[in-house]
Amino acid sequence: MAASAPVAKPEGGAGGVPLPLRLGAAMRGSARRGDVIRWAGRIGAFIPLLSLCAIMGVLLFEALPAIRLNGWSFFTRSVWNEGTGYNAQIVTTDGVKHLSGSSYGALPEIVGTIGTSLIALVVAVPVSVGAALMIVERLPRRLAYLVGVFLELLAGIPSVVVGLWGAVTFGPFIAHDVAPVIARNMPDVPVLNFFRGNTGNGEGMLVSGLVLAIMVIPIVAATTRDLIRQVPILPREGAIALGMSDAQCARRITLPWVRSGIIGAVVLGLGRALGETMAVAMTCGVLLGALPGNVYTTMTTIAATIVTYLDTAFLDATGFAVRTLAELGLVLMVITLAANVGARLLVRRVSGTALPIGRGV
Amino acid sequence: MNHSHVRGTVSNPAGHPQGDPSVAPASAGPGRPPGALGAALKAEGLASPQTRAGGAAICTLGLTLGFQQRDVLCNIDLDVAQGKVTALLGPTGSGKTTLLRTFNRMNDMVSGYRHSGDVLLDGRSIWRSGLDTMALRRKVGMLFQRPNPFPMSILDNVVAGVKAHRLAGRAGIRPIAERHLREVGLWDAVATRLKDSPFRLSGGQQQLLCLARALAVDPDVLLLDEPTSSLDPVATESIEALIRTLVPRLTVVIVTHNLAQARRVSDRTVFLNRGRLVEHGDTGQVFENPAEAETAEYISGRFG
Ligand SMILES: Nc1ncnc2c1ncn2[C@@H]1O[C@H](COP(=O)(O)OP(=O)(O)OP(=O)(O)O)[C@@H](O)[C@H]1O
Ligand SMILES: [Mg+2]
Numbered sequence: 001m002a003a004s005a006p007v008a009k010p011e012g013g014a015g016g017v018p019l020p021l022r023l024g025a026a027m028r029g030s031a032r033r034g035d036v037i038r039w040a041g042r043i044g045a046f047i048p049l050l051s052l053c054a055i056m057g058v059l060l061f062e063a064l065p066a067i068r069l070n071g072w073s074f075f076t077r078s079v080w081n082e083g084t085g086y087n088a089q090i091v092t093t094d095g096v097k098h099l100s101g102s103s104y105g106a107l108p109e110i111v112g113t114i115g116t117s118l119i120a121l122v123v124a125v126p127v128s129v130g131a132a133l134m135i136v137e138r139l140p141r142r143l144a145y146l147v148g149v150f151l152e153l154l155a156g157i158p159s160v161v162v163g164l165w166g167a168v169t170f171g172p173f174i175a176h177d178v179a180p181v182i183a184r185n186m187p188d189v190p191v192l193n194f195f196r197g198n199t200g201n202g203e204g205m206l207v208s209g210l211v212l213a214i215m216v217i218p219i220v221a222a223t224t225r226d227l228i229r230q231v232p233i234l235p236r237e238g239a240i241a242l243g244m245s246d247a248q249c250a251r252r253i254t255l256p257w258v259r260s261g262i263i264g265a266v267v268l269g270l271g272r273a274l275g276e277t278m279a280v281a282m283t284c285g286v287l288l289g290a291l292p293g294n295v296y297t298t299m300t301t302i303a304a305t306i307v308t309y310l311d312t313a314f315l316d317a318t319g320f321a322v323r324t325l326a327e328l329g330l331v332l333m334v335i336t337l338a339a340n341v342g343a344r345l346l347v348r349r350v351s352g353t354a355l356p357i358g359r360g361v
Numbered sequence: 362m363n364h365s366h367v368r369g370t371v372s373n374p375a376g377h378p379q380g381d382p383s384v385a386p387a388s389a390g391p392g393r394p395p396g397a398l399g400a401a402l403k404a405e406g407l408a409s410p411q412t413r414a415g416g417a418a419i420c421t422l423g424l425t426l427g428f429q430q431r432d433v434l435c436n437i438d439l440d441v442a443q444g445k446v447t448a449l450l451g452p453t454g455s456g457k458t459t460l461l462r463t464f465n466r467m468n469d470m471v472s473g474y475r476h477s478g479d480v481l482l483d484g485r486s487i488w489r490s491g492l493d494t495m496a497l498r499r500k501v502g503m504l505f506q507r508p509n510p511f512p513m514s515i516l517d518n519v520v521a522g523v524k525a526h527r528l529a530g531r532a533g534i535r536p537i538a539e540r541h542l543r544e545v546g547l548w549d550a551v552a553t554r555l556k557d558s559p560f561r562l563s564g565g566q567q568q569l570l571c572l573a574r575a576l577a578v579d580p581d582v583l584l585l586d587e588p589t590s591s592l593d594p595v596a597t598e599s600i601e602a603l604i605r606t607l608v609p610r611l612t613v614v615i616v617t618h619n620l621a622q623a624r625r626v627s628d629r630t631v632f633l634n635r636g637r638l639v640e641h642g643d644t645g646q647v648f649e650n651p652a653e654a655e656t657a658e659y660i661s662g663r664f665g
Contacts, residue, residue, distance in 0.1 A: 234509040238571065241467055242522040242578060243499035252521065256512045 059330050065096040066323035067330075070104050074327065077105025080289035080305075082312065082321050090318055098320035106328055108291050112205065112301040113335065116280060117273040119209025119295070120216050125266055127213070128220035133250050135221075136228045148225070155218035163282030166211040171202030171283055179206065179296050193294075200296035203285035208301070211279050216269035223265035227258035260347040267343040274336050277303035302332040418443040418582055418612035419464055419482055426463065426476035433459045435636045436478070441582075441629075444609030448627035448644065449616045452659070455633045457616040458506065461584045464614070465501040466494055482582075499526055502580035506587050506616075508567035510559035515551050518559050518570055522578035541573040546599045565592040572600070576607075583607065585615040589622065601626045620660060624648055632656045 067074075083099025091100045131151075135144045179199035186195040195206075231254050239249040255262070285298025286308045292299035306325050313321035417440035424437040434456045441447050449457045462468045463480060466487060480487045487497060499522065511518050519538040523529050529537055538555070542548040547569045551562070559570055568591055575583065585604075589597040604613055604626050617623050623630055623644065630647040632640040632655070640647060640656045651657045 234505065234507060235511055237467065238505060238509040238574075239511065239521070240470070241465060241498055241503040241505070242525065242574065243495040243497075244522070244525045245495055248525050252513070252525075253511055 056330075056333065059326050059333070063323055063326035063330050066104075066320065066327040069093060069096045069098065069320075070324065070327065074104060074106055075110065075331075076107055077103075078107045078289060078291050079103050079105045080108075080309075082316055096320065097318040099316060099318055102316075102320060104324045105289075106302070106305075106331065108287070108289065109300055109302045109305050109328060110331065110335075111291060112284065112299045113274060113303070113332065115205050115295075115299075116209045116212055116284070116301055117270060119206065120212035120273040121266065121270060123210060123213040124216040124220055124269060128217050128265075128269075129224055129255070129262065131217070131221045132224035132228050133254070135225050137246070137250070137254075148222070151218045151222050151225075154214070155222070159215065159276060159279040160282070162211060162215060163279035166207060166279060166283040167203070170211065171207045173202075174207050174210070175200055175202035175296065183294075183296070195295055197294045198297060200294075200298070203283055203298050204294075204296045205284070205292055205299050206295040208280045208284040208299075209295075211283050212273045212276055215276060215279065216273050219272060220262075220265045220269045223268065224258070224262055227261040227265070228254060231257045259350050263343050263347050263350070267340055270339050271336055274332065274339065275303060277307050280304045281307050302328050302335075416443055417441055417481075419480065419614075420484070421463075421478065421480050423478035424463070424476065424480060425478055426459070426468070426474070428471060428475075429473040433636050434463075437638045439631060439638055439641060441612060441614055443612055445628040446604060446608055446613045446615060446626055447629040447631060448623035449614060449631050449633065450618075450620070450623055450659070451633035453618075454635075456636045457633055458586055460633065461503070461586055461614060461616060464582070464584055465498045465503055467498075467503065469494075495526075499578050500580055501582045501584065502575040502578060503584040504568070504572050504575050504586060504588050506590070508564060508571050508591070510562075510567050510570055513559075514556045515559050515562070515570065516555040519573050519577055521574060526578060528578060537577055538573075541577045542570075544576060545569045545573045545603060546596065547573060565596055568592065569596070569600075580611065582612045582614070585613065587616055587618065590618070597622070620648075632659065634659070 081101065081103040084101035088099040088101065090097055092098075131147075135147055139147065183196050183199050186192050188196060235253050235257070236249055239253045240246075244252065280301050281304035284300055284304050286300045286304050287298040288300060288305060288309065306328055310322075310325060313325055316322065419439075419441040421437045421439045424439075425432060425435055427433045437460065439460075449460065451457050459468065463476070464482070464487070468474050468476075482497070482501065486492075511521055513521070516535070516538050517524075519541055520529075520534050523534065523537055539548065542551060547566060550566060551557075551570075554561075559567060562570060568588065572585075572588065589600050592600065601622065604615065607613055608628075615623075615626065627644045630640075630642065630644045631638065632647065632651075632653070634655055640651060640653045642652070647656060648660060651660060
């Protein structure tokens, strides 16, 4: 550098201009380019926020009359009544037009959404984490690669195909061969008694939840596998050298090492489960206006109700049915956001025992 | 810098071919340096092979091992004296870590690992069928070349092994942790932050923590791989003092590049070069009157 500086000669378009000036010009030019990049970055960073706000805003605007009229009982009642049929009158209550006799309460949708997603997670998380550990630590490289490919294929199956399989093959199988066994042996205690009784015909919370689990597993398993691959060998060897078993090492070292990442993966999967529409609509039976008696009988979720009821809702000349669906969509968004925020808080709590902070030791 | 220096001193000292141990001369075989083992055995009063295992905590018999095609250790016959400190010396890449990791079967998990010959612990093969490797590793503790704390609190780190082997009840956990943290001289530094992350400790403190963790499961043999390479002189001295207090209750094998340390801390010294056991004897004798030219070169290279 120092050696080349004295021989530097003016060249190109800026010929003859003293070096310091040219440097200044170049710097100003690059500063302008830098500004562009910086602003592009800023705008880019805001786009997700803006679009989130826009969607929320439009949905809220659309739903506001419904929110006002349906009130808090929207969350506590199980009823779905768009009005008194063909001779329905258009009436105005509190300045909101709707069909006479219309009445909406979304408790079944909310319970169904959370219930199917919980079943999906309860099944998918242990399976995914176990599979990820297996892939990384047990399977020979070739086989691990093959299993990874299958995971990706599984993730790529269109949800309508999974739904079709669930409705035609998987649901009936569960109803005939699995549900009776579970229902007979489940103890009659709170929560678990939800798994007793009439075993249905293959459309219900259990089948929908399991179908969702199949769709969530590839997401969680592939992410967890990639996380576990990153765990350094040294602490794991330390655990083995201390005489810990493979299982103890996985539970005490490997999984804690990637704990916050796994929580992130689970939230990703939960988001998928909460919002999944087609596969659930095809396997849940879409029972509007009533809570399911147990996990085997027909039920519905927010997404399934919206997609199957939208056509009918458009027939409501007052638009109130569509507004109610918008309110339902808003509820789904709030549930999803709440899950995200909850996960964030959880991550902050569990990362109390911080991991190495790049300091080379 | 040190390493290149060491390399320089051993480069082809007595006309031995350079390079891969697998092409080392057959003289590394059973007819090994006649002086080393013989002298050692006589010194121990254990000349006959039948009784060899008697005073030895660990005893290797014609141990040859390697990864994939490469031989890393060639025909090692070594008795690690019970209740003594044995220093393992040798230039970089000579197989010290590999030999150490053989004793608690940590190499078994490395892909491409193969071995022949045998290693006896208390007179019984560590590869015998039905052996509980977890119990073996509890009995043969190890401290790695680099600190490797677990992702849990400092307290949990110390007692991780204790919990895994159920060596103490709930109430006994904390006293054990305190005792071993005091033993390694870390207690004053961490007493107020036992719930804290170990990764906020300095590198040397982390190494001490790992030592406390290894001691907490009450091993019979302790394998130390350059335990003080990241410690200051004061901490080094206290670790050396600690090692002296561990014997004769424990058998200690310590790998070190610090010849002065080997001299200070060990009773017996083993010199490895390119995967072969060159010399083994009482530390004083090896340092003052080495039987092998290679050993003399290595030692004098250091001492100038
Ligand atoms: N997993 C492995 N696969 C292949 N070769 C290996 C493996 N581990 C060690 N080696 C080889 O074995 C030889 C001895 O390695 P080792 O780590 O035992 O040396 P060392 O004496 O401990 O050296 P240092 O003083 O630098 O720690 C080296 O040449 C190394 O390349
Ligand atoms: Mg080493």
